[in-house]
Amino acid sequence: MPDDQIxxxxxxxxxxxxKPLGVLQTLRTARRNVLEIIPDIATKQPxxxxxxxxxxxxxxxDPGALRRILKDNLANYPKSDVTKNLxxxxxxxxxxxxxxxxxxxxxxxxxxxxxxRNIAALAPIMSASAAAVCARLEGRAQADLxxxxxxATFEVISNVTxxxxxxxxxxxxxxxxxxxxxxxxxxxxxxxxxxPTWVPRPARLFGGNPVADMKRVADAAIxxxxxxxxxxxxxxxxxxxxxxxPETKRQMNSAELRxxxxxxxxxxxxxxxxxxxxxxxxxxxxQSVQEKLHGEVSEVLGGRIAGPEDIGxxxxxxxxxREALRLYPPASFISRTAQGPDELCGREIRKKDTVMLPIYxxxxxxxxxxxxxxxxxxxxxxGAKHDRFAWLPFGDGPRVCIGAHFAMVExxxxxxxxxxxxxFGPIEGKTPVPEMVITLRPKGGVWLKLTPxx
Ligand code: HEM
Numbered sequence: 477m478p479d480d481q482i483x484x485x486x487x488x489x490x491x492x493x494x495k496p497l498g499v500l501q502t503l504r505t506a507r508r509n510v511l512e513i514i515p516d517i518a519t520k521q522p523x524x525x526x527x528x529x530x531x532x533x534x535x536x537x538d539p540g541a542l543r544r545i546l547k548d549n550l551a552n553y554p555k556s557d558v559t560k561n562l563x564x565x566x567x568x569x570x571x572x573x574x575x576x577x578x579x580x581x582x583x584x585x586x587x588x589x590x591x592x593r594n595i596a597a598l599a600p601i602m603s604a605s606a607a608a609v610c611a612r613l614e615g616r617a618q619a620d621l622x623x624x625x626x627x628a629t630f631e632v633i634s635n636v637t638x639x640x641x642x643x644x645x646x647x648x649x650x651x652x653x654x655x656x657x658x659x660x661x662x663x664x665x666x667x668x669x670x671x672p673t674w675v676p677r678p679a680r681l682f683g684g685n686p687v688a689d690m691k692r693v694a695d696a697a698i699x700x701x702x703x704x705x706x707x708x709x710x711x712x713x714x715x716x717x718x719x720x721x722p723e724t725k726r727q728m729n730s731a732e733l734r735x736x737x738x739x740x741x742x743x744x745x746x747x748x749x750x751x752x753x754x755x756x757x758x759x760x761x762x763q764s765v766q767e768k769l770h771g772e773v774s775e776v777l778g779g780r781i782a783g784p785e786d787i788g789x790x791x792x793x794x795x796x797x798r799e800a801l802r803l804y805p806p807a808s809f810i811s812r813t814a815q816g817p818d819e820l821c822g823r824e825i826r827k828k829d830t831v832m833l834p835i836y837x838x839x840x841x842x843x844x845x846x847x848x849x850x851x852x853x854x855x856x857x858x859g860a861k862h863d864r865f866a867w868l869p870f871g872d873g874p875r876v877c878i879g880a881h882f883a884m885v886e887x888x889x890x891x892x893x894x895x896x897x898x899x900f901g902p903i904e905g906k907t908p909v910p911e912m913v914i915t916l917r918p919k920g921g922v923w924l925k926l927t928p929x930x
Contacts, residue, residue: 486849487761487803490836490910492516514809518837519848523821533830534820537838539865541820545812545831546865547873553812553831555875563742566690568735571878572743581726583878585719586736589712590878595885597709598636599784602886605631606893607781613894613926618903620921621756625749625890632886633745637712637737638697694734702730713737740879746915747806748883753922755800755891757908758851760900760924765853769796770929773896782892787885790892795853797887801869803851808836808916810871835868836916901925 494516514535518524522538536542545553554575563573571582588594609628613619698713706714716736720727728736759766772792773782782790810833818825825831840848844866845855854860870877877883894900903925908918 485762487758487851488907488910489803489840489849490514490912492519492837514834514837518834519840520842522843523823525823531830532826532828533832534823534825535832535834535837536820537834537841537844538821539844539863542833542838542865542868543872544818544820545833546868546871546875549818550873550875552815552818554815556811556813556830567739567742568731570732570735570739572739579875581721581724582728582732582736583874584721584723585726585728586716586878589715589719590882592881594715595882596784596787598711598882599787599885599889601635602632602889603781603783603893605629605635606890609890610781610893610897613898614928616926618923618925620923621900622749622753622908622918622922625752625756625922626746628890629745629749629752629886632748633741635711637740638694638701690738691734694738695730698730698733698737712740743877744879744883748886750804750806750915750917751797751801751883751887752890753908753918754804755797755887756894756900756924757918757922758800758803759796759895760902762851763901765796765851766895766900768792769895770899773892777892777896779896782889782896784885784889786892787888790888791858792853793888793892793895794884795856797884797891798856798867799851799853802839802845802855802867803849804910804916805835805839805869806915807869807871808912809834833868836912838866838868841866897929899927899929901927 492514515524518535518537523534523536523541525532525534527533536545555573560573567573569578571579571586574582605628608631609624612624612627701713701717706717710718713733716728716733759769769792772790776782776786776789812831812833814825814827814829814831816827820831839845842848844863855862865872870880870883901924903923906920906923908920908922911917911919
């Protein structure tokens with residue numbers, strides 16, 4: 477029986493390929509939507525292996541093997557060269573890309589910046605952005621919530637990295653980053669099939685200008701801050717300026733600061749916007765979830781905008797966000813290159829094999845999740861169990877997303893505030909289509925009907 481008949485009410489998904497594709501067809505399909513090159517069996521098996529253009533590859537969906545890649549045998553599986561080459565022109569050898577000792581000291585220096593205490597101190601900036609988006613939606617009958625969420629999360633990240641206040645030409649950097657992501661997104665297929673890194677990538681050909689713009693604006697902001705000193709409530713720039721590797725006492729120089737701050741912006745804003753957009757789409761798709769969510773936020777917030785004091789009091793809001801991250805993981809595909817021989821799920825891994833972590837397929841794998849395509853926030857209710865390595869929207873192990881708590885707090889504040897003020901309904905003919913361009917984006921936006929709550 478086709479999936480649709482078992483689950484007539486499943487939210488949108490990507491049609492994964494049911495038969496093997498040749499090299500050319502893989503390239504063509506990947507150009508359209510990288511997710512579609514994931515074979516359908518990746519949602520039914522623990523591991524799928526193959527060979528495309530002489531490159532051996534494995535897609536791993538088994539929690540035990542994922543634990544080995546991300547944690548127990550981490551040194552054997554650094555990020556793939558192509559991921560690094562793609563991002564390095566924009567974000568240098570920052571935390572996201574660096575390996576070994578150069579990664580370790582940066583991670584240690586940056587870790588305190590993302591402590592729960594610092595994020596609680598930055599949360600009022602998230603509330604201000606939630607209030608602003610609620611105000612922008614006033615009087616509108618419908619809106620593209622993806623566009624709104626990108627604006628809201630960019631406001632947050634630019635205010636917590638460079639504290640707005642004219643330091644950062646927000647629009648200019650925003651445009652530069654958008655262009656960078658758009659252009660580099662088109663080549664992520666090279667990553668998948670592991671074309672040698674010397675093959676010119678469109679990102680390298682187009683990349684110059686937006687990247688240079690981004691760096692110029694960030695450098696100016698850093699120099700200015702060095703002169704003016706820290707803000708009364710320190711932002712990420714202040715915290716990172718003070719940040720020090722507790723072991724080596726090393727601090728970041730201006731170029732390292734800039735590369736890491738740009739990393740936070742690139743890694744942090746669209747991913748969080750996507751989480752929120754897909755969560756809102758899902759709430760419009762399933763009205764019973766939305767009503768339950770509205771019940772929770774009305775009780776806790778009583779109509780006001782959410783703030784740091786509400787985190788921990790909105791368990792259902794958190795469940796909805798976790799389930800949105802399961803169904804539409806913004807980083808839906810992670811890739812590594814094996815450095816030496818190993819064994820995963822009983823299969824031989826050779827040096828240079830491409831090891832893919834198709835998070836989208838992992839999150840919809842039938843061996844791990846009952847009715848995997850159904851939207852059920854209760855999967856994440858207190859007491860409900862799932863394997864830790866079956867849900868990896870933020871990765872895991874030492875390279876786990878440093879901004880995961882930041883993103884979860886931001887998503888809760890903005891989602892709770894929006895659901896408290898508005899009712900969201902679907903619009904016929906405007907269903908978003910999941911499409912992977914580095915991140916898992918809703919093609920056509922997330923258009924929803926809005927009705928103010930009394
Ligand atoms: C919902 C939002 C987010 C998602 C889904 C997400 C996802 C991820 C994933 C999957 C990784 C691991 C990649 C890998 O192992 O190959 C990662 C790493 C990272 N993320 Fe996030 N992220 C989010 C938000 C943020 C935010 C808000 C920031 C910063 C403000 C951030 C900064 C980083 C950095 C610096 C790394 C590299 C960490 C390291 O390698 O030590 N992310 N993220």
